[in-house]
Every structure is written in structure tokens, then in C-alpha cells.
Amino acid sequence: MEDFLYVGKDVPRTAEINKVTGRAVYIDELKRPGMLYGKILYSRYAHARIKSINTEKAKKLPGVKAVITGYDIPDVRVGFMEDQTVLKRDVVRQYRDEVAAVAATSREIAEEALDLIEVEYEELPAIFDPVEAMKPGAPLIHELDGHGRPVKSNVLPLRWTLNVGDVEKARRESAYVVKDSLTTPWINQCCLGTSGCVAEFDSVNNLTFYSQTNVIFGAKQRISRYFAKIGLKDKKIRVINPIVAGSFGTKLDTDIYEFICIQLALKTRRPVKIQFTREEEFRTLPPRQTTRFEIEQGCDKNGMLTFRKAEAILDNGAYTSWGATTPSVMMMPISSLYRVPNVYFNAVCVYTNNIYSQAMRGYGNPQASFAVEVSMDHLAEEAGIDAAEFRMKNRNRPGEVTPMGLKITTCPLDRCITTVKEKIGWDQKRGKKNGRGVGMASLIHVAGGARVYLSDGTGIRIKVDENGHVDVLSGSTDQGQGSQTVLAQIIAETIGFRPEDINIIFGDTALGLWDAGTHASRHTFIAGNAAIRAGEKVKRQILELAVEYVPKLLKSDFRKQKKKDPDFHEPELDFTLIDNPEKLDIKDRMIFAKKAPENPNFRIDVARVLNRALNVGNGESKTVMAEVFWDPPTQMLNSEMKGNWSCTYAFGTTGAEVEVDTETGEVKILKLVAAHDVGRAMNPTLVKGQIYGAAYIGVGFALTEKLQVVEGRVMNPNLRDYKVLTALDDIPVEAVIVEDPDPMGPYGAKGIGEPGLVPTAPAIANAIYDAIGIRFTDLPITPEKVLAAIRAKKQENQQRDA
Amino acid sequence: MKREIAFTLNNEEIAVEVEPNWTLLYLLREVLEMTGAKEGCGVGECGACTVIVDGNAISSCLYPVMEVEGKNVTTIEGLSKEDGTLHPLQQSFIENNGVQCGYCTSGMIMSAKALLDKNPDPTENDIRVSIAGNICRCTGYVQIVESIRKAAEKMKNT
Incomplete structure (x- = not known):
């Protein structure tokens, strides 16, 4: 182990x-002189034609500085598929459609x-079920696409298909095959700070x-494209991040309220802030979309996986944001979690009149891993193999290339599985079906960048x-994970300073070099x-300057000392010990000679050398600054x-022990063990913070959280009815x-932002199956569902017995 | 119609004109520009606006401003010493990663302070109950509970 x-x-x-x-300044604290407050009027229908908008009364209200509708701003399209306008003036397609806005x-x-x-x-006929929306003859949500061409279907023209090997042949030759259908709900990311922005011209x-935003240069690019369309081409744009109160996927795309804020600022010639209320956050922030998975996989008689086939339907909602690209990440566990030679995956994103969707921590991986891992347990049972052993047999190994082309470098998945087995008490507790049970699930995720844009680079200037x-x-951002601390540690280690000497400035497009965004772990x-x-x-x-100036500094020191003390004798120093940068090093900001580290004469504060190098008085002053733009050697899909879209991949396994109350249907989590491959932990306490936090969101995904969207309308737009876990949901993690x-990680590190969430829900579902013999495939697994399933099973048993 | 109220804010007597329909949070954030207490929901469900009034942790977004007349209010801004030395709870949150995005932190620390002022030797359950009304989306509460527990230990031993 190296000594750091x-x-x-x-x-x-x-x-x-x-x-x-x-004293931290978040967007909610940010005020600019003369700043106005913007508010948005949303649609009253899920799908309707706007017959008229009258803003006269609103304009007359004292204090109102602008009221804008789609008729007051250029009618141009925005978004990843350019399928919406900033303010809607003809048709509204969801309850959150922005119809007008006010600055006051x-x-x-x-x-x-x-x-x-x-x-x-x-009102127009609306459609809320993606399966219905896919049927021929279903009413079209959009009649024209972003380029004005007629649209034939509600299915988005994005092809998410992966086909490797021969799935049909492998199925025929498999000894065991299982098929499952699984569904996951709308999830609101629930950042504790609501969405907001300030625009100032x-x-x-x-x-x-x-x-x-957690993608400052992406945001700048989108605004720049918008500017080009509205006659502001070549105007300068500077995007600045305040301190960010949580992200979890919500800050990837530029939201419509941000464009509205820009328009209000343009119109009023004053800074404008839009800050959501919590209710707005629930009603209008694009959530993680619902998914339906059909998954089928098989193994041979020895329990080796033969094929995996999965099809997914994603409810895109009325417009398109990055949520529609989550299938690219879903493909990863489908094709590459455990060794499986033949793989077929296909996903469709479907327009409906529901709230449009975004991504969330894990970017599709939690949904897909839920499908894969629940099905893995099912297949293990079918094949008569212990579920942990089944996973061990099929585990990924270092050096392999997966069907999706992912090149696995390091892979301690075996250790993750065995650690969980041991710590959860697998061998003693599994298979009792006595109301208590244990289950596990694993994950694979990108952990060395993710080439989703043509550049996955980042720039840094020190x-x-x-x-x-x-x-x-x-050029990156921090949304609360502690990047300032970790980056300071890495730089301190590299240059020989202390972390507290290092000030990290994130999130300003004018100061930072380009970065692809703080996403994808x-x-x-x-x-x-x-x-x-x-x-x-x-x-x-610094060391080059030290070679030049340390001897000069020492000599001037000696002269001064001699002035003070005539008896002072200049020590005889071997200056060849410091005549080359290679011979010097820095520790805790002190320069020293490698061969004489304790020699006090050669121990000099970096600041003295840099001060001397700057203040030379002869036109040759120097300062220390370096910049690097690093783009990892990876491939686009x-x-x-x-x-191979990431330099490396993270693995991990979560084990759950649960107790199911068969009277109330409540699932109590007795223990969660989350064992994660992090390469090398840069800061173990912060790494654990990421794992704990993600695991809790995973438990919410498994048991409590669901944005109730009924006929397009969010019915639980508050933290009382949307069940985020509290400190009283004491889950021992x-x-x-x-x-x-x-080998490629900085000091060996891999990313750990998202992984903790991914295997949590399937581990819990598998533990519930182990406890009561019922396989839940529809999240969240609420007490109502558990109770209903227990009753149904009882009835089934009684009927069979009768 | 504005009315004047007087109360103690972070050990300082203050008198201020308020509209009777304001909440304490509105006075703190919008008028006094003390923005440590956060508005996470505005309806008493998230705890980010928690401050201490006469020893009790309350949601300042629901607390009518007229009610603070003559009372003693402590906010996160009043916790560290004048020389900037952090309160043990603040120090502990930094050391034990009880902070991630930080939006719940002011409220968490104030709920915890109200607890420790009354009960210097809390059990883990006492701690969890004290912050039951403070939602955190980042941490899973594990390191928050640990931050509070360790701060309590430190305060007991000094």
C-alpha cells in the first residue's frame, strides 16, 4: 500500500x-440590485387548444413590470428534440405547460x-398510458416534429436497440428460462432546495x-443556440453556479423556466429571479419516468447464463429531455451485469400527456437493474441454485469485454458478493420463508467518465x-457531494501542499475551462x-524556481544574519543537492532536498520562493500557473x-435483511449491507456519505416513493404525501x-456518486421474496400491495387445497 | 398596518416593524437578511427553516411573527462565538460529513441544539426523534445522527 x-x-x-x-449563498439567497420576481402560469388541462389569452388585467396591477405569453416572444423551439416552445400559445400538452409569465x-x-x-x-382528448399511446390510431401528442415534419406515431424516433449473439438459439438451448414483467413509478428527485435561477442582462x-445547472457549459451552449434563434447571436453568455442544494439529475438540462426567466429579464431590462415553490417543484420538475420491463433470461444446466432479452417502455411525457436517453445506460446492466453471451435489448420512449421526464441519479440503471436482479433470483430458483452462488458463478471478471463492448479493467465483484453474504448472514438466514428473509443484488456502472458527448473532457487551471x-x-460544479474537499486532497497530494492551502472555484463559464458536467459519477x-x-x-x-532562487535566498539570509551578528559563520552548504528540480521535493508547502530532507537550510517555504520570483525588479518576474484539459481515451457508443464509453466501471453488491409483517403488510429493513468497489477511496468518510445517501434514496424507490400522476396531474405535490424517508425510518446501513x-483512476479512484442507489431496490425485493415467497415486480412495494398479495396467495392456496 | 415587536434575537434585543401576517421566516430572511434558515417547502414539512424559540425547535415558516414578541429566538447565525469559533455541533457536522448539499443543515443543527440543550446525553433514538421533522435527501441521516452524537459527547466532556 502506498503511503499518502x-x-x-x-x-x-x-x-x-x-x-x-x-452564510452559504444558494440561489434562494441570491439578490441583484433592482431584481424582479418571475412567476409562471401553467396549463389547466392535460391537453387542450388555447383559444385566447388575456393579460390586460394582470398588466395593470401595480408592481407588475411585464406579462408575457407565447405571442410576446419569438416562436422558436427548444429542448433536446426541439419539441416544445418556451411559452405555449396554440396547444398545451401537459398540466405543466407554461402559458404565460409575469415579472413583478x-x-x-x-x-x-x-x-x-x-x-x-x-379541451382535447388526452392519453396517459404509453402502451395505449403506442397503438395505431392513438391520438397524436405532436402532429409535427422539431423540424416541422408530420409525425406518424407517439413513439420517439430514437432507436435504443442492442443485439449481440443469437438470443433465440440460446433460449432454445437453455436448460432453464424465466420471464418477468416489472414496473417502476414516477420519482421526484426531491432536492431540498427548489429550482431557481437569476437572469441579468x-x-x-x-x-x-x-x-x-451541473453542466455549466452545456447550459451555456443551449442558451447560445436559443440566442441565435431570437436575434441575440454572439451576445456574451456567462453561466455562474451558486451553491447548489442537491441535484440528483434535475440540473442536467436547461429547464423551460430558465428560458422564461431570460425572456422576462430581456423584456424588463432588469435582473429577474424565478424560484419554485415546493408545490411547483413537484408539479413541474421533470421526474424520473415510469418504465415497464419485460425481461427473459436463461441458463444452462450448470447455472451459466445463456441469454438475456429485455424490452422496455418509458413514459416520456409530453416533451423530451435527457430522460429519453436513459436507455443507453439501461443497456449497461442488461448487457454487462454478470457474464451473458447473448443479449437483446430494446427500449421505446413514448409521448403521452403526462409531465415530461428527466433523468435521476443512476440514469436508468436503477430501473434496469431492478429488472435484471429480480429476474436473476427467479432464474436461480428455477435452476435450483442458491442465488448468491448463481451470481458468483456468473460474475464479471477483470480483463473481460462485455457484449456492449465495455472493457472491464478492475473488478472486485467477487469480493462485493462474498462480503455481503458474510455480513448479512446469508447461509444462516436464506430460504427460511418465515416472514424474515435476505436478498442481494449487484450493479455495474460507469466509473471513469461516460462519453455521452463528443468530449468527455474537463479543464482545470491551478x-x-x-x-x-x-x-x-x-469548469465543473459541486452539488453537495464534497468535490471541493476531494479535489483539494488530490491536488495537495500531487503538489506537496496541504488541503487547506487549496481554494477550489467551481461553476463559472468565464473562469473555468470546458467541462462535460458533474454527471455520470x-x-x-x-x-x-x-x-x-x-x-x-x-x-x-515551483521546483524550477526553487533551483534558481533558493541559493539566492539563502545567501541573502546569510548576509542579513552576518549584519546582525558579526560572529555568524556561513554554513558550508552543498548546493549540488539542490541544483536540479529532480533533486527537490515539496511536503506541506516546504521545499526540501530529497537527499537531505532534514537539512534546515534547504527547507524553504514555497511562498518565499514564489515571492522572490515575482519581485525581481528586472523585467523577468515569474508566476506559477498551469492548465490542463483532459479528455479520457474512451469511445462514443x-x-x-x-x-467502451468509460475508462473503468464500478461494481457493487447490496444485501438486505427484511422482516415482513403479514398483518399490516409493512416491510421492515433489519439490515442493509452495501459493498462498493470504489477503486481507491479518496476520502472514506465522504465515500460512505455517498453510499448511505444513495442507499436511502434506493430504499425510498423500493418501498415508499411514488409521484402519483393521475390523468396527467400530480396528486401528491408535497413532502407530506410524497414519502421521502425521514430520520425515523431508521435503516441500519x-x-x-x-x-x-x-490503473487509470486518480490515485486509483473510481466514481461512486450513483452506484449506491442502483442495487438497493432489487436487493429488498429479493429479500421480501425470501421472507414470504411473493415476488414483487411493481415498485414501490407498499404495505397495501404486500397485504393484497398475501391475501391473494392465501386464497390461491385455499382454492388449491379445496 | 405595520406594528413594532421586540424580542431577543441571538442574544441581542431588537425592535422591528412587521406586518402581522408575516411569518418569522419572512422576517428573518426577507427583512433582516439572515438567510441561514431556509425555505424548503414553506408549509412546515421539511424542517429547513427550523430555529429555536424559547428553547423549542420550531418551523419558522409557520410561526406567526407576532408570536415572537418578548421571546428568545436563536438562529444558526447565533451559534458560533464572536471570534468565529464554531459551536461543537457545527464543528461536528463538518468533521463527520453531516453536511452534503447543506440545505437542511441549518435546520438540522437547530433541531439538534434544542435537543442537546434539554438532554445532553441523548440516545440514538432521541436524536432521530429530534430531527424527525428535518428532511435530508443527500445523507440518509447516518452521518447526521453521528455528527449529533459526537457533538453531544464532546459537549459533555468539556
Whole structure:
């Protein structure tokens, strides 16, 4: 084990001290001089034609500075498929459709003005079930596509098909085959801070946009494209991140309210803020979409997987955001979790009049892994093999290339499975069917970036000033995971400073170099790699200056000492010990000679050298700064959906022990063990924080959370009826860090942002099956469903007995 | 019609004109510009706006401002010492990763402080009950509970 000073240590999150003193500035705290408050009027129908909009009364309300509708702004399309306009003026296709917007001197006035806007609608037939919407003859949600061409079907023209080997042949030759249907619900990401932004134009229409996006350059690009369409081409755009109060997928795309805010700022010539209420957050923020999976897989008589076939239907809602690309990630567990030679996957995203969807932590992987892992348990049972042993037999191994073309480098999945087995008491507890049960599930996820854009790169700039202070300008963002601390540790380790010497500045397109975004669990891996490379350059520059200036500093020190003390004798120093950068090193900001590390004369604070190098007085002053743009050597998925799109992949296994109350239907989680392959943990406490937090969201996904969308309308738009877990849902989670340093990872690290969520729900579902013999395939597994299933099973048994 | 109310805010006597329909959170955030208490929901369901009034942790988004007349209000801004030394709870949240995005943190710490002021030796269950009304989406509460437990231990031993 290498000896590190800061990497792998529990460095505290001192960089975020303002979060515990109440001084942190989130979007909700951000105020600009003369700022107005924007509010949006949403549709009253799931599908309707707008007959008229009257804003006259609203405009007359004192304090109202602008009221805009689709008739007041350019009628141009936005979004990934360009399938919507910013304000809708002809047809509304979902309850959250934005019909008008107001900017006023206070939130209260803006709200009052909304009530004064009169809109007449003519209701149209709506369709809420994606299966119905796919049928020939179903009413079309969109009659034209983004390019104005007629649309024939509600199925999005995105092809998500992977076909490797011969699934049909493999099925015929399999000894055991199982088939399951599984469904997952709408999930609201529930960031504790609601969505919001501030748009501010200068006098010549350059925009500063304060946005919570976790893809600042993506946001800038989208705004730039929008500007080109509305006559603001070449205006400067600066996107700035305040401190972000949670993301979980919600900040990937530029939302419509952000474009509206820009339009209101443009119209009023004043800064405008839009900040959602919690109810708005529930009603209008694109959630994780519902999915229906049909999955079939088989194995031979020895229990080796032969094929896996999965088909998914995703409810896209009325418009398209990044949620429609989650099948690319679903393919990963379908094709590459455990070794399976023949794979077929196909997913369709379908327009309906429901709320349009986005991505959420895991990006489709939680839904797909739920299907794969529940089915794995089913198949193990069918084949008469212990479910843990079945997984061990089929586990992934280092060096393999999966059917999707993923090149597995390190893979301690065996250790994850055995750790869970041991810690959950698998051999003692499995198979009792006495109301208590244990289950497990594993995962594979990208952990070394994800080439979803043509560049998966990141830029970093490190500068060290004459005081020895380090400012790091990174093009990425942090949404609460602790990137400041981890990046500071990595840089401190690389350049020989202390983490507290390092100030990380994220989230400003004007300061940072391009970055693909803090998504796909990529930040530590990608930014860490860039940071090491830039740090090495910075260190080299410092040591080169040290070679030049340390002898001069020492000589001037000696002269001064001699002045003070005539008896002072200059020590005889071997300057060849420091005559080359290779001979020097830095530790805790002190430069020293490698061959004489204890020699006090050669131990010099970096700040002294840099101060001396800057203040030379002869036109040759120097400063220390390095920048690196690093794009990992990975591939985009090709037209067959194959490609090694990440430098490395993370594995992990979660085990659950549950107790099912057969009287109330309640599922109590007695224990969760989450063993995760993290390469090398940069900061074990922070890594565990990611695992715990993700596991809890996973438990919510399994047991409690469901956005109730009834005929397109969100029926539980509050934290009382949408069941996020609280501290009273005391779930004993044990996070186990499994280390196997990754050769390409920064100091061996892999990404860990998303994995903790992924295997949680299937592990719980499998444990419930082990407890009561009922396989739940529809999330969340609520007490009502459990009770109904227990009753149905009883009846079935009675009928059979009779 | 504005009315003047007087109360103690973070050990300082203050008098301020308020509209009777304001909430305490509105006064704190919009008028006094003390934005440590957060508005996560505005309807008393998330706990991000928790402050302490006369020793009890309350949701300031529901608390009528007229009710604070003559009372003693402590917010997150009043926890650290004048020289900037953090309260043990604040320190513990930083050290034990009780903070991620930080939006629930002010409320969590105030709920925990109200608990520790009354019960310096809480069980894990006491801690969980004290923050039952504070929702956190990032941490799974594990390291928050640990932060509070460790702060309690530290406060007991000093």
C-alpha cells in the first residue's frame, strides 16, 4: 500500500464551513440590485387548444413590470428534440405547460398577477398510458416534429436497440428460462432546495445567468443556440453556479423556466429571479419516468447464463429531455451485469400527456437493474441454485469485454458478493420463508467518465500566488457531494501542499475551462485526472524556481544574519543537492532536498520562493500557473450501441435483511449491507456519505416513493404525501468500501456518486421474496400491495387445497 | 398596518416593524437578511427553516411573527462565538460529513441544539426523534445522527 499524506484520509469538509454557519449563498439567497420576481402560469388541462389569452388585467396591477405569453416572444423551439416552445400559445400538452409569465417587484404581486390572466381552452382528448399511446390510431401528442415534419406515431424516433449473439438459439438451448414483467413509478428527485435561477442582462444584452445547472457549459451552449434563434447571436453568455442544494439529475438540462426567466429579464431590462415553490417543484420538475420491463433470461444446466432479452417502455411525457436517453445506460446492466453471451435489448420512449421526464441519479440503471436482479433470483430458483452462488458463478471478471463492448479493467465483484453474504448472514438466514428473509443484488456502472458527448473532457487551471495560496479554477460544479474537499486532497497530494492551502472555484463559464458536467459519477475520476496532470506541471514550475532562487535566498539570509551578528559563520552548504528540480521535493508547502530532507537550510517555504520570483525588479518576474484539459481515451457508443464509453466501471453488491409483517403488510429493513468497489477511496468518510445517501434514496424507490400522476396531474405535490424517508425510518446501513485501485483512476479512484442507489431496490425485493415467497415486480412495494398479495396467495392456496 | 415587536434575537434585543401576517421566516430572511434558515417547502414539512424559540425547535415558516414578541429566538447565525469559533455541533457536522448539499443543515443543527440543550446525553433514538421533522435527501441521516452524537459527547466532556 502506498503511503499518502492526504489521499485516502478523512479530510473534513472545511471548505464548506459556510453551510454550517448559515452564510452559504444558494440561489434562494441570491439578490441583484433592482431584481424582479418571475412567476409562471401553467396549463389547466392535460391537453387542450388555447383559444385566447388575456393579460390586460394582470398588466395593470401595480408592481407588475411585464406579462408575457407565447405571442410576446419569438416562436422558436427548444429542448433536446426541439419539441416544445418556451411559452405555449396554440396547444398545451401537459398540466405543466407554461402559458404565460409575469415579472413583478415582489413574489406576492407576481402571484396575484397570475390570477388575473384569463385563458380560454378547448379541451382535447388526452392519453396517459404509453402502451395505449403506442397503438395505431392513438391520438397524436405532436402532429409535427422539431423540424416541422408530420409525425406518424407517439413513439420517439430514437432507436435504443442492442443485439449481440443469437438470443433465440440460446433460449432454445437453455436448460432453464424465466420471464418477468416489472414496473417502476414516477420519482421526484426531491432536492431540498427548489429550482431557481437569476437572469441579468447588461446594457448591450450580454447575459449573466445564475443557474443551478451541473453542466455549466452545456447550459451555456443551449442558451447560445436559443440566442441565435431570437436575434441575440454572439451576445456574451456567462453561466455562474451558486451553491447548489442537491441535484440528483434535475440540473442536467436547461429547464423551460430558465428560458422564461431570460425572456422576462430581456423584456424588463432588469435582473429577474424565478424560484419554485415546493408545490411547483413537484408539479413541474421533470421526474424520473415510469418504465415497464419485460425481461427473459436463461441458463444452462450448470447455472451459466445463456441469454438475456429485455424490452422496455418509458413514459416520456409530453416533451423530451435527457430522460429519453436513459436507455443507453439501461443497456449497461442488461448487457454487462454478470457474464451473458447473448443479449437483446430494446427500449421505446413514448409521448403521452403526462409531465415530461428527466433523468435521476443512476440514469436508468436503477430501473434496469431492478429488472435484471429480480429476474436473476427467479432464474436461480428455477435452476435450483442458491442465488448468491448463481451470481458468483456468473460474475464479471477483470480483463473481460462485455457484449456492449465495455472493457472491464478492475473488478472486485467477487469480493462485493462474498462480503455481503458474510455480513448479512446469508447461509444462516436464506430460504427460511418465515416472514424474515435476505436478498442481494449487484450493479455495474460507469466509473471513469461516460462519453455521452463528443468530449468527455474537463479543464482545470491551478495557480499558486506569491503567498503560497493555491486557487484552482475548475469548469465543473459541486452539488453537495464534497468535490471541493476531494479535489483539494488530490491536488495537495500531487503538489506537496496541504488541503487547506487549496481554494477550489467551481461553476463559472468565464473562469473555468470546458467541462462535460458533474454527471455520470465522473467528477472525481475526470477532474482528478486533470488535477494530477496540472498539479505535476505546477510542482515542476515551483521546483524550477526553487533551483534558481533558493541559493539566492539563502545567501541573502546569510548576509542579513552576518549584519546582525558579526560572529555568524556561513554554513558550508552543498548546493549540488539542490541544483536540479529532480533533486527537490515539496511536503506541506516546504521545499526540501530529497537527499537531505532534514537539512534546515534547504527547507524553504514555497511562498518565499514564489515571492522572490515575482519581485525581481528586472523585467523577468515569474508566476506559477498551469492548465490542463483532459479528455479520457474512451469511445462514443456506435450505431449498434457498442463502445467502451468509460475508462473503468464500478461494481457493487447490496444485501438486505427484511422482516415482513403479514398483518399490516409493512416491510421492515433489519439490515442493509452495501459493498462498493470504489477503486481507491479518496476520502472514506465522504465515500460512505455517498453510499448511505444513495442507499436511502434506493430504499425510498423500493418501498415508499411514488409521484402519483393521475390523468396527467400530480396528486401528491408535497413532502407530506410524497414519502421521502425521514430520520425515523431508521435503516441500519453498513457501507463497505471495497478497494482495488484502478490503473487509470486518480490515485486509483473510481466514481461512486450513483452506484449506491442502483442495487438497493432489487436487493429488498429479493429479500421480501425470501421472507414470504411473493415476488414483487411493481415498485414501490407498499404495505397495501404486500397485504393484497398475501391475501391473494392465501386464497390461491385455499382454492388449491379445496 | 405595520406594528413594532421586540424580542431577543441571538442574544441581542431588537425592535422591528412587521406586518402581522408575516411569518418569522419572512422576517428573518426577507427583512433582516439572515438567510441561514431556509425555505424548503414553506408549509412546515421539511424542517429547513427550523430555529429555536424559547428553547423549542420550531418551523419558522409557520410561526406567526407576532408570536415572537418578548421571546428568545436563536438562529444558526447565533451559534458560533464572536471570534468565529464554531459551536461543537457545527464543528461536528463538518468533521463527520453531516453536511452534503447543506440545505437542511441549518435546520438540522437547530433541531439538534434544542435537543442537546434539554438532554445532553441523548440516545440514538432521541436524536432521530429530534430531527424527525428535518428532511435530508443527500445523507440518509447516518452521518447526521453521528455528527449529533459526537457533538453531544464532546459537549459533555468539556
